[in-house]
Amino acid sequence: MSRNSRRPRRCGAEPSRRSDEAFVTGILTDEADFARAREWQLTDAPDYDTYLREAAGLLAEAVAGYATVRARMFHPDDFADYCLLHGVDPGEQAARDGYLVNPPLQTQLVTYRGEDLADFVPRLVRAREGGLTLRHADLVMDGALCEAEPAAADPRVRWTYQQASEVFRRVLVGAGCGAYEFRVAVDAPGGPLEAHARVLHWEDGAVRIHDEDLDLITAVLCAGLYGELPGVAVLHGTQGSGAVCGEYRQVAWAWRSTGFDWSPAELAVDGVPAGPGFSLGTVV
Incomplete structure (x- = not known):
């Protein structure tokens, strides 16, 4: 679930040079979410274990090709709400791209530095929970918590x-x-x-x-x-x-x-x- 449907590749005049752009992707963090996401054709993986191996490979390639690699938990409920709110088709790539970089949810993005996916996934789950808490606290404070330093x-x-x-x-x-x-x-x-x-x-x-x-x-x-x-x-x-x-x-x-x-x-x-x-x- 990267910002484009192709696997990451290096950019620039020389193949060995990293791109200065950031790579952003979403990760399904459990088997139930994977099963639900199949209806949107987010992945061709036949099962969740295969999906995790492919996600690990995607992240490894991204680290090699991009200066910054970030990911967030791809939560089906959040994605469905985003599509409903913005009137977009969840089966379209543009809907996934918009969801991943949705400004109100930027606090859920976690920088990936090459760690094992088994260690990275719990951080994504925690980041989503933390992001929702920050949004809730901001609402209690009438938007004053996040609007400025x-x-x-x-x-x-x-x-x-x-x-x-x-x-x-x-x-x-x-x-x-x-x-x-x-x-x-x-x-x-x-x-x-x-x-x-x-x-x-x-x-x-x-x-x-x-x-x-x-x-x-x-x-x-x-x-x-x-x-x-x-x-x-x-x-x-x-x-x-x-x-x-x-x-x-x-x-x-x-x-x-x-x-x-x-x-x-x-x-x-x-x-x-x-x-x-x-x-x-x-x-x-």
């Missing part, structure tokens, strides 16, 4: 974004060094807004977290504060470091928000039970 936004949006970032910072600073998972959920119109991330907090204060996970957590916290929506959060994992006397302990802390601020509470998020966390107001 936080520094260029109106004062209320800028303040809310700063407050959301500060909430997450205080959670991590208060927890200290360790390996954690953070989960947050906000009761929003249209359904809950949820995000989670794995975090490594080193003893020197450095924090390791995927950028896309940080964006999602900040967006959910921001939407909750902007809409004054109730929410819950849990941080759980292993506190401690080998550099600090080798001491470790399992921890699980929780907080609840009324829509204005976050306070310690005993609750569970996504099946993870936790006791009351520390007061975020005491963390500097």
Whole structure:
């Protein structure tokens, strides 16, 4: 499901030179989606295993021929909605091209760097989920979340974004060094807004977290504060470091928000039970 129906090829005067253009494709990420997509003749593969082998080959050729290779999860429901909204025939190549580069869904694109397809596919699924969460949070904030950089936004949006970032910072600073998972959920119109991330907090204060996970957590916290929506959060994992006397302990802390601020509470998020966390107001 590339932006053209042919297999990728090198461009330019010399065959060995990479094209400066980007190559964009869509990947069916499970057998059920593959079965449904057959009605649109998106692939000639007789079965899903064959399709995956062909997709891996397509990506390998694209990496050799293009400077940038990106992909997104090709979701049949999303594609059908796109075709209905824009009045295009799902069997046409132009419909697939438009769907793949649809501006509102650009956050679902993931850069491919030659990894195994088995490792790449889960990233595509996660990117779609994250993209939908960002769109939902943006709707809660009346389009203010994605329309501009936080520094260029109106004062209320800028303040809310700063407050959301500060909430997450205080959670991590208060927890200290360790390996954690953070989960947050906000009761929003249209359904809950949820995000989670794995975090490594080193003893020197450095924090390791995927950028896309940080964006999602900040967006959910921001939407909750902007809409004054109730929410819950849990941080759980292993506190401690080998550099600090080798001491470790399992921890699980929780907080609840009324829509204005976050306070310690005993609750569970996504099946993870936790006791009351520390007061975020005491963390500097």
